[in-house]
Amino acid sequence: xxxxxxxxxxxxxxxxxxxxxxGIDLGTTNSLVATVRSGSTTVLPDEQGRALLPSIVRYLxxxxxxxxxxxxxxxxxDPKNSIASVKxxxxxxxxDVGHAENxxxxxxxxxxxxxxxxxxxxxxxxxxxxxxxxVLRQRAELSLGGDLAGAVITVPAYFDDAQRQATKDAxxxxxLNVLRLLNEPTAAAIAYGMExxxxxxxxxxxxxxxxxxxxxxxxxxxxxEVVATNGDSLLGGDDxxxxxxxxxxxxxxxxxxxxxxxxxLLVKSREAKxxxxxxxxxxxxxxxSGGEVVDVTLGMEKFCQITQxxxxxxxxxxxxxxxxxxxxxxDVKGVVMVGGATRMxxxxxxxxxxxxxxxxxxxxxxxxxxxxxxxxxxxxxxxKPAGGDWLLLDVIPLSLGIETMGGxxxxxxxxxxxxxxxxxxxxTTFKDGQxxxxxxxxxxxxxxxxxxxSLARFELKGIPPMxxxxxxxxxxxQVDADGLLSVAAKEATxxxxxxxxxxxxYGLADADVERMLRDSFEHAKxxxxxxxxxxxxxxxxxxxxxxxxxxxxxxxxxxAEEQAAIERQVAALTAVAAGNEHRAIRQASDALNxxxxxxxxxxxxxxxxxxxxxxxxxxxxx
Amino acid sequence: xxxxFELFGLAPAFAVDAAALDRAYREIQSRVHPDRFAHxxxxxxxxxxxxxxxxxxxxxxxxxxxxxxxxxxxxxxxDVAFETNxxxxxxxxxxxxxxREALAEARAPEALERLQDEVRSERQLLERGIEDLIDAxxxxxxxxxxxxxxMFLEKLAxxxxxxxxxxx
Numbered sequence: 122x123x124x125x126x127x128x129x130x131x132x133x134x135x136x137x138x139x140x141x142x143x144g145i146d147l148g149t150t151n152s153l154v155a156t157v158r159s160g161s162t163t164v165l166p167d168e169q170g171r172a173l174l175p176s177i178v179r180y181l182x183x184x185x186x187x188x189x190x191x192x193x194x195x196x197x198x199d200p201k202n203s204i205a206s207v208k209x210x211x212x213x214x215x216x217d218v219g220h221a222e223n224x225x226x227x228x229x230x231x232x233x234x235x236x237x238x239x240x241x242x243x244x245x246x247x248x249x250x251x252x253x254x255x256v257l258r259q260r261a262e263l264s265l266g267g268d269l270a271g272a273v274i275t276v277p278a279y280f281d282d283a284q285r286q287a288t289k290d291a292x293x294x295x296x297l298n299v300l301r302l303l304n305e306p307t308a309a310a311i312a313y314g315m316e317x318x319x320x321x322x323x324x325x326x327x328x329x330x331x332x333x334x335x336x337x338x339x340x341x342x343x344x345x346e347v348v349a350t351n352g353d354s355l356l357g358g359d360d361x362x363x364x365x366x367x368x369x370x371x372x373x374x375x376x377x378x379x380x381x382x383x384x385x386l387l388v389k390s391r392e393a394k395x396x397x398x399x400x401x402x403x404x405x406x407x408x409x410s411g412g413e414v415v416d417v418t419l420g421m422e423k424f425c426q427i428t429q430x431x432x433x434x435x436x437x438x439x440x441x442x443x444x445x446x447x448x449x450x451x452d453v454k455g456v457v458m459v460g461g462a463t464r465m466x467x468x469x470x471x472x473x474x475x476x477x478x479x480x481x482x483x484x485x486x487x488x489x490x491x492x493x494x495x496x497x498x499x500x501x502x503x504x505k506p507a508g509g510d511w512l513l514l515d516v517i518p519l520s521l522g523i524e525t526m527g528g529x530x531x532x533x534x535x536x537x538x539x540x541x542x543x544x545x546x547x548x549t550t551f552k553d554g555q556x557x558x559x560x561x562x563x564x565x566x567x568x569x570x571x572x573x574x575s576l577a578r579f580e581l582k583g584i585p586p587m588x589x590x591x592x593x594x595x596x597x598x599q600v601d602a603d604g605l606l607s608v609a610a611k612e613a614t615x616x617x618x619x620x621x622x623x624x625x626x627y628g629l630a631d632a633d634v635e636r637m638l639r640d641s642f643e644h645a646k647x648x649x650x651x652x653x654x655x656x657x658x659x660x661x662x663x664x665x666x667x668x669x670x671x672x673x674x675x676x677x678x679x680x681a682e683e684q685a686a687i688e689r690q691v692a693a694l695t696a697v698a699a700g701n702e703h704r705a706i707r708q709a710s711d712a713l714n715x716x717x718x719x720x721x722x723x724x725x726x727x728x729x730x731x732x733x734x735x736x737x738x739x740x741x742x743x
Numbered sequence: 744x745x746x747x748f749e750l751f752g753l754a755p756a757f758a759v760d761a762a763a764l765d766r767a768y769r770e771i772q773s774r775v776h777p778d779r780f781a782h783x784x785x786x787x788x789x790x791x792x793x794x795x796x797x798x799x800x801x802x803x804x805x806x807x808x809x810x811x812x813x814x815x816x817x818x819x820x821x822d823v824a825f826e827t828n829x830x831x832x833x834x835x836x837x838x839x840x841x842x843r844e845a846l847a848e849a850r851a852p853e854a855l856e857r858l859q860d861e862v863r864s865e866r867q868l869l870e871r872g873i874e875d876l877i878d879a880x881x882x883x884x885x886x887x888x889x890x891x892x893x894m895f896l897e898k899l900a901x902x903x904x905x906x907x908x909x910x911x
Contacts, residue, residue, distance in 0.1 A: 140782070270782070300781045344769055437911055440852075444904070501781035512773045538803070541777065543796040566905075601792065602777040667784045714785040721786035725794050728774040733752050733767075 140270040142300065142502035143261045144308070144494025147250060147274055147288065149208040149330030149357060150461065152176050153488060154257040154272075155495035156265065157504070162312075162492050165264045173487065174260075176330075178252045179203040180241035188256045200225040200384035202239045206359055207253075209331040210235045210246040211291075212283030212627045217355070225380035234287065234627045247291045247629060248637055254295035268659065271300035273498040275490050277332035278304035279352035279518050281564045282576050282606050283627040289603065290629050294637055296652070298659075300501040302603035305329070306336035307347055307515055308493030309459040313484055314340045315496060321454035322348070324442075326472050326480065327490075328435070329460040331357035335439050337446045337453070346514040349445035349537045351438035356431065358394070358462035364427045365390035365419065369405060372417045382409045397424050398464045425467045432471050439475055445537050456480045461487055514539050517600050524561035524570045533598050536566065543599040547613070550594075554586040558594065558619075562606065575626040581610045581619040594619065650703070657706040661698040664710055665691055668717055671724060678723045690716045746818055747801035757812060757870075757877045759805060768802045808870045809897055812877065812890045821883040823890050835892055838865075842899055852910055855903055862900050869893045 143165070146153045151173040155164040164172045171190070179192035180202045187195075196203035204226065210218060215228055215235045227238035237244050254274075261269060274297070276288050285302055292299045306325035313319065319340050327334040334352035338345060366387050369375070378386070385407055393403035402420045409415065425432075443449065456472055458480045463469065472480050484492075500510060516537045522530035523546070533544050548558065558581045565573030584592055593613040600606050610619040624630075629637075639649065668691055676684060694709040748755040751767035773779070775794035780787050804810040813823050831839075842862065849855050869889055876886040 301778070343773075440911065441907070444907070497778075501778060503782040510773070510779075512769060512776060513778055514772065539799050541792055541796045542799055566908075568905075599792075599796065663782065664784045667782065667787070671783075671787070717784060718786040718789075721784070721790040724787065725775055725790040729771055729794065732770045732774045 139504050140502040141261075141265045141267050142271050142273070142495075142498035142504070143257075143265075143269060144273045144303075144491050144496070144498045145254065145257055145275065145297075146305070146308075146491035146494060147208065147253065147276075147291075148176055148490075149206045149332065149359065150176055151330075151487065152253050152257060153491035154261050155488070155491040156261065157495050157499035158265070162495050162499075164488050164491055165261055167260060174253065174256060175205075176207065176253055177203055177205045178207065178249045180239040180244065182240040184241055186241070186252050188252050197381055197385040197388055200380045201227050202241075203384075204237060204239070204244070204249050206331055207246045207249040209355070209359070210237075211250065211287040212281065212285070213246075214627055225383045233625075234283075234629070245629065245633075245637070247287050247294065247634075248641075250288070250291035251294035251637075251641070254292055254297060258295055258297055269297070270502045270663070271298040271498065273301045273303050273308075273494045273501060274299055275303050275305045275308050275494050276604075277327070277329070277352065277354055278306050278334040278336050278347075278350040279332065279354045280604075281354070281519055281574050282521075282604070283574070283625060284354065285604050286625065286628045289605070290634050293634065294641060299603075300498055302605075303494055303497055304334070304336070304347070304350070304515055304518075304604075305332075305490045306334045306350065306459065307338070307345065307513065308491075308497065309457055309484075309489045310336070310338045310340065310345055310493070311496050311511075311513070312489045312493035313457050313481070314345060315493075316484065319455070322446075322448065322452050324439075324453050324456045324476065325459055326435075326439075326456055326463060327352075327459040328462040328468060329357050330462070331355070331359050333357060333435060333438070335435070335442050337442050337448065343510065344512045344514065347516045347537075347539075348448070349442045350516060350518045351442040351445070352518070353434060353438060356434055358391075358460075360431055361394055361428050361462065361465070362387055362390045364431065365393055365424070368419065368423070368427050369415065369417055373415045375409075375413075375415070379410060382411075385409070386415070393419055394424070394465070397421055398466065421466070428465075428467065432467050435468070435471065436475060450476050453478075457484070457489075458482050459486050459489055515602075515604075516540060517542065517604055519564045519574075520566055521576075521598060521600070521606060522563050522565070522570075522573065524563060528570045529568060530563050530565065530570045530573050534600060538600075540600050540604060541602050543597055545595050545597045548594045548596060549590050550584065550587065550592045551589060553589045555589065555592075556584045556586055557582050558584065560596070560608075562598075562608070576606065577626055577628070578624040579608045580622040580624065582622065583617065583619045584612055585615045585617050587614075654701060654703040654706075657703040657710070658698050661694055661706050661710050664713060665694060665698075668713065671717070671720065675720075675724050675727065678727060679720060683720070687713075687716050687720065747804050747814060750798065750801050751805065753805075755815060755818060757808075757815060757874045759811070764802070764805055768798065771798050808866070808873070809890065809893050812873050812886065812893070815877055816883050816887055816890065819883045821887050823887050823894070825891055825894050828891065831892070831895070835895075839895060839899070846899070846903060846906060849906060850910060852907060855906055855910060858903055859900070862896055862903065866893060866896050866900075869896070 143154050143156045153164050153172055166172045174189045175193040177192040177196060179187040192203050213235055229236040229238050229243050274292055276285055289299055306327045309325050323338050323340055325336045332354050333356040336350040337348045339348055369386055389405050389407050393405050396403040402418050404418045407415045453476055456476045463486050469480055517540050520532045520536040521534040522532045525531045534542055560579045562576045563570050563573035564576050567573055594610055595613050596610045598608055608621050610621055690713040694713050697705050697709040751764055775791055777791050780791040804814055816823055845858055869892055873886050873889045876882045
């Protein structure tokens with residue numbers, strides 16, 4: 122008897138080649154790229170064998186850009202143009218940036234996301250991050266010998282919508298197909314869970330260069346479920362450097378410093394902090410631009426004292442996350458430490474005391490996030506992982522709300538809701554014949570809008586004119602698997618869909634991203650047309666393969682005519698994709714998508730029914 | 744599939760087998776979740792989003808005693824009418840005032856935790872009553888009043904949660 126291969130919806134029954142997919146940890150201090158190759162997960166090093174890429178971008182007047190070690194080596198000489206820790210500026214306004222005066226950058230005062238004036242012009246944090254991602258993409262393509270099908274890019278779990286969107290925009294600029302934005306603690310949990318085959322409730326304490334996350338997860342066979350997450354997106358190792366910097370200035374009684382000396386001493390502060398992880402004291406010496414010599418020694422005890430309030434700031438989020446999870450410290454089986462800053466002895470001690478157990482340090486805290494992201498990328502790209510598929514259930518970290526009368530924030534989607542999630546609210550018109558409406562969406566837990574993060578203003582247009590109060594506008598707030606919000610609106614009595622125009626408070630408008638793409642082509646001497654054609658062809662090929670796989674698996678759900686109609690669209694797209702008109706390829710792709718809409722719906726229904734039928738059979742065993 | 748219970752293959756009742764619900768949730772999600780369709784076509788990705796959102800909403804509803812009760816009452820034509828029906832038994836209102844006073848006076852996390860425990864016991868008591876009314880006696884109108892009380896307590900619980908920020 123022949124074996125019937127029962128395939129899952131979304132998985133091709135036909136064998137396919139391994140798709141090249143990577144996980145990228147876009148860190149505040151260092152970035153990494155990793156992949157799953159021949160069943161094992163590894164970080165991809167540069168030509169000199171270094172796994173970490175310092176997240177520093179230096180802009181030169183001639184338009185050249187240096188990324189990583191070369192930029193790091195010369196940052197003290199050229200502080201205004203050497204942008205470090207750009208992650209702290211993603212999706213943030215100038216007033217959000219702590220210690221702006223200590224940073225020696227030339228901030229451009231503009232509404233929305235902060236901008237930096239460099240020798241190569243005004244740069245958005247999105248553009249700066251894109252330079253880092255480009256280097257990693259090129260490293261991966263060189264190392265793996267081909268184009269990438271996609272990448273999973275990690276973000277702090279506590280990143281809000283604006284910060285996430287900025288990350289996605291940066292990836293687009295860098296020419297990456299984002300398979301998923303993955304929360305860093307969740308990525309670490311995957312790496313840890315797969316490595317140790319753990320089951321139970323685990324906490325992930327992730328203290329990076331600029332961000333802090335604490336996530337509580339439930340690991341069981343094949344399921345990673347985030348129960349609650351909390352954190353501080355403006356707390357990290359950089360702040361510990363700042364405390365040392367301030368101490369040096371006080372101790373050595375230094376006068377106000379210029380940009381170069383500030384950067385030099387910040388670099389020395391970081392070195393001292395790292396040195397103190399394994400030594401009782403660190404000697405800090407530096408020659409300033411005016412010739413003065415700084416020579417001070419920082420002891421471990423003093424270091425702990427000056428950073429005590431920072432350590433204390435990590436406790437509140439841990440308590441809140443446990444409360445939201447409905448758990449106590451005794452329910453947590455282990456605490457996984459992630460991020461270079463967790464190497465500090467006072468952090469290890471504080472976490473150990475809080476959870477009343479020794480933290481788990483068996484995975485390299487610098488690499489674990491990239492490795493987990495690579496494992497997820499492998500699954501999302503459609504390569505079947507060796508151990509079988511797993512299910513990742515993540516949550517939105519901050520409540521989403523709408524501004525109502527009196528500046529109050531009314532929560533629409535509560536924090537720690539499993540994503541994807543959608544909620545609808547009904548509104549009506551205020552005046553006769555009113556055809557438009559606007560909403561202010563915010564993110565945060567506080568009652569006043571002014572205490573929350575402004576996300577965006579959504580403007581609805583095209584409401585059919587009616588008497589005041591007669592219209593029933595159903596607004597659906599949808600958060601996708603990346604944690605990104607989209608809004609749709611429909612007038613319920615007429616069924617007319619309103620168009621939604623998004624005005625992000627801290628993000629880039631579509632026009633901005635397009636302009637940046639054009640600018641980046643000029644500098645890279647790339648041909649925009651060539652790239653658009655290439656991307657259109659790659660997307661078309663992906664779509665054709667997916668449709669062929671779907672037909673192979675679920676042909677039985679279609680009538681003969683329906684099948685023929687789809688095959689015709691596939692043939693049409695294949696033909697157009699061989700040509701040079703990228704717009705025509707896009708149009709043919711859209712046509713194929715529309716033609717398979719109904720089929721996709723049926724496949725999903727069938728899949729769900731199979732799941733339920735399978736269970737009912739299993740329950741008969743009882 | 745019109746009711747959330749049907750989606751998970753569970754008999755509609757206030758008392759649910761939590762383990763069976765979790766199992767059904769995970770099985771369906773593993774078929775429809777966007778992670779399974781990240782490399783698929785737009786149409787499948789859209790269908791996946793619709794399904795997975797629906798499944799998450801159904802799961803959230805059935806996991807919450809208040810939402811589950813409301814759903815059951817709606818299925819039986821009874822609207823809880825929380826906003827419009829503000830009549831509450833006097834002894835219940837007196838108790839609510841006591842609890843709110845205690846909340847206003849709480850100065851330390853321990854006091855708030857004690858308050859949380861009290862509210863939790865009262866909610867569990869109400870839930871047992873609701874189970875009896877809905878599952879055993881099919882008294883949906885009677886259950887509506889108890890569900891309104893539970894919603895009151897849920898609001899209080901949310902305020903206690905916010906209060907932690909002020910005392911920590």
